Every structure is written in C-alpha cells, then in structure tokens.
Amino acid sequence: MTDLAENLARLRKANDLSQEALAERAGVGIDTVARIERGTRTTCRPATLHRLATALAVPVQTLLTGDSREHPALATRGQMVRLRQAVTSGGPVPGLSDFAENAETVSLIEAERQTTAVWRLDVGGRHNELLTLLPAVLADARRLVETNNDNDAAAGRRLLATTYRIAAGIAGRLGQEDLAWTAAVRALEVARGSDDPELQQAVAVRYLAWTLVRQGREIEAERVATTAAEAIQPTMLDADPVRTAVFGNLLFNAATAAIKIGAAQRAADLLAEARSAAARTMTSVVTEAAIFSPRAVALQEVENLSRGNDPETALHRAATLPALPGQLPAFWEAGHALHIASASVKTRRYDEALHHLDQAHRLAPDWATSQPLGAATMRALLDRATRRRGPRFAALANAFGKP
Numbered sequence: 001m002t003d004l005a006e007n008l009a010r011l012r013k014a015n016d017l018s019q020e021a022l023a024e025r026a027g028v029g030i031d032t033v034a035r036i037e038r039g040t041r042t043t044c045r046p047a048t049l050h051r052l053a054t055a056l057a058v059p060v061q062t063l064l065t066g067d068s069r070e071h072p073a074l075a076t077r078g079q080m081v082r083l084r085q086a087v088t089s090g091g092p093v094p095g096l097s098d099f100a101e102n103a104e105t106v107s108l109i110e111a112e113r114q115t116t117a118v119w120r121l122d123v124g125g126r127h128n129e130l131l132t133l134l135p136a137v138l139a140d141a142r143r144l145v146e147t148n149n150d151n152d153a154a155a156g157r158r159l160l161a162t163t164y165r166i167a168a169g170i171a172g173r174l175g176q177e178d179l180a181w182t183a184a185v186r187a188l189e190v191a192r193g194s195d196d197p198e199l200q201q202a203v204a205v206r207y208l209a210w211t212l213v214r215q216g217r218e219i220e221a222e223r224v225a226t227t228a229a230e231a232i233q234p235t236m237l238d239a240d241p242v243r244t245a246v247f248g249n250l251l252f253n254a255a256t257a258a259i260k261i262g263a264a265q266r267a268a269d270l271l272a273e274a275r276s277a278a279a280r281t282m283t284s285v286v287t288e289a290a291i292f293s294p295r296a297v298a299l300q301e302v303e304n305l306s307r308g309n310d311p312e313t314a315l316h317r318a319a320t321l322p323a324l325p326g327q328l329p330a331f332w333e334a335g336h337a338l339h340i341a342s343a344s345v346k347t348r349r350y351d352e353a354l355h356h357l358d359q360a361h362r363l364a365p366d367w368a369t370s371q372p373l374g375a376a377t378m379r380a381l382l383d384r385a386t387r388r389r390g391p392r393f394a395a396l397a398n399a400f401g402k403p
Helices: 003-014 019-026 030-038 046-056 060-065 077-088 108-123 127-146 152-174 177-191 197-214 220-230 239-262 263-281 294-307 311-319 332-348 352-365 365-369 372-384 389-400
Strands: none
Touching: 003 030, 003 046, 003 060, 003 372, 019 046, 019 263, 019 294, 046 060, 077 127, 077 152, 077 177, 108 127, 108 152, 127 152, 152 177, 152 197, 152 311, 177 197, 197 220, 197 239, 220 239, 220 365, 239 294, 263 294, 294 311, 294 332, 311 332, 332 352, 332 365, 332 372, 352 365, 352 372, 352 389, 365 372
C-alpha cells in the first residue's frame, strides 16, 4: 500500500467520513477514493489531490507524506531563539549581553513567585505561555544573583538553577536535546553556589540523565543517575521527604535507561529500591525538584513494563494497582493513561486503547496532545480502524494529530 493510500484512509477516518461522504465532499467518484485507499491507483491528477485535500482541510503535502500541518508548532522559531538567548546569555562570551526586558532587579520573593508560576505552566503542559515567560524569568533570576552578595544570592542561585532546569525540560520535549543539555549543565554549575548545593546538584543531574536518555545515551544515563542517587541516598532514619523524592526520581531515570537497553531485571531492581524508599516515607512530594510517592513508583513500574515490550503484564499490573497514597499531577496520570493506551494497542484491545487515550486527553489535554506516544498510539488506531468510529474518535484523532 502506498503512503497516499494510508494517509487518505487515516485522514478520512479521522474526520469520521465514509468513502462515499468523502467522495461527495471532494466532488470525485467513489471509485476514485476506493481505489486510492486500496493502493490500486497509485497516481492522481493534481486537481484530484487538491479536491481531496480541500475536503479534508489539509495541505496536499499531508496527503502525500503524512506530514501533518493541522496543528501549530509547539514553539515558533522566535520563541526558540529567545529561549536559546536566555539559556546561553550571561556567560563569559564577549559581546553576548544578557537577555532581559530592562535593568530592573526583582526581589527574591518576586523571583520565587515567578519561578513557581513558570513551573506550574510547565507541568500543566501550557507550552506557549511557558516559552513566552521563561526567558524573562531566567534573566531576572540571573540578575538577582549578580546584584547580591549575601544570602539572597545563594537563594537566587537555587531559583536560577530551577529555571535552567525548567528550560532543559521544555527544550528536551521540543526535540532540542543539545539546548536541554546546555541548560541542565548550567543548572548544575549554578547549584554549587546555592543555599542547598547537594540537593540542587542532584536535581540538576536528574535532568542531565533524562537528557542523555533522549539523546540515545542510555548506558551513560544509567551510570550518571545511579552515581548521583548513591551520593544522596537517604539513611533509614532520614525523614527528609524531598531528599528521598530526588533519590527516587534518580532511580526512575536509571530504570528507564536500563529498560531501553534491554536490562529488564536491573530496571526492576532499581524500581524495587525506589518502592522501598517511598514506603518508608509514605509521603507525596510534588515539586519541581521531584515528584514521588508510592503511587508514582507503581505507575513507573507499569510504564517500564510497557516500554520493555511486555504489554500484557503492564495491563495486568495496571488493572490490579492497589489504592496507594500519593496524589500526582494531572500530567503524570495522563502519561500513565498514554502508556496503557499504547499497551492496549499492542495487545489488540483497541476500544480500551481509545478509552485510555480519551482519559489522557481529559486529564491534561495540552500536555497529552504534545506527547509523541499519544500521536503514535492514535496513528496506530487509525491504521487499524476498518470503519467509521464516530465523532469522539474523530475528535481525538484531530487532537492528537493526523494522519
């Protein structure tokens, strides 16, 4: 079957159209649509392609290549330029001035408020707002550090390290792994002079390990994450929940790296250690530094089973999850739903997959629709749909991108 055949069928089903309805809307024969989708007609006149594309409200290029332009880019070129300016400014390069709106210095309290605000945008998946505000917040935190020599400077470095980490996270999710690495390294450097250097450096390393995984450097990612985890491993009597949470998140990073290189047992052992740490504290931590709780560990175990090509076990574990303490942000729960949707597709439970995809969309629509796993799962459902699936199916297909 040709790309045109597959793309036309996906787009038609994503719009909840029968072949007859599409032919009528496009002003072409039903036989034309049917033969293109069967792959028995491999060439089309330009006028026919334009009619079909217009009827489906997509560019002709989408029909031919599957490169959908339905959704705006997660970041404009201007936004990415400003983010790069914000991350790389303020260094030793001559002539590279800081990126800032003006020379005003904000107070420590205001910088704290701004940092919290952009983190909430980040976890809420509100990327456009985040990219608009983050450069100025970075510049303000950097200036706060540069203009103070007292305790405010150390606290300011903690906030600056935090904003660099947020920049690393959004850059990585936008496919800018090199920028993510630069931002995470800067976070690590700044953290050394903060008011909590050991913990802040460990959090920065967590982002570095995450970036290494995204760069395909899983062996290094596992080593970096486990080394950092060993350095801050809490003792049996350590009651600091944030320290335990950062330790647990580093184990998450290491386990994800291990599962990607086929070391399933090592990944399971790492998560077992994280489970023990969560059980000792029985506390839910939801901060930029870490998100950790017994439920967070349980979801991570399910997701690693899904990543490790054991979808049946992943679905069984998800269905039998006990009621564990630890409320998680909506985007974490949405991410879990996406993994269950993916596992459901792999086991041919297509109705269940659609249900979980819908759940993810309802929990965190902006975040869920920006995830490659959601788009890949929806694409798989479109490929396997043998008939029109109704308006909700079409709405989800449009939300997660088509074809």
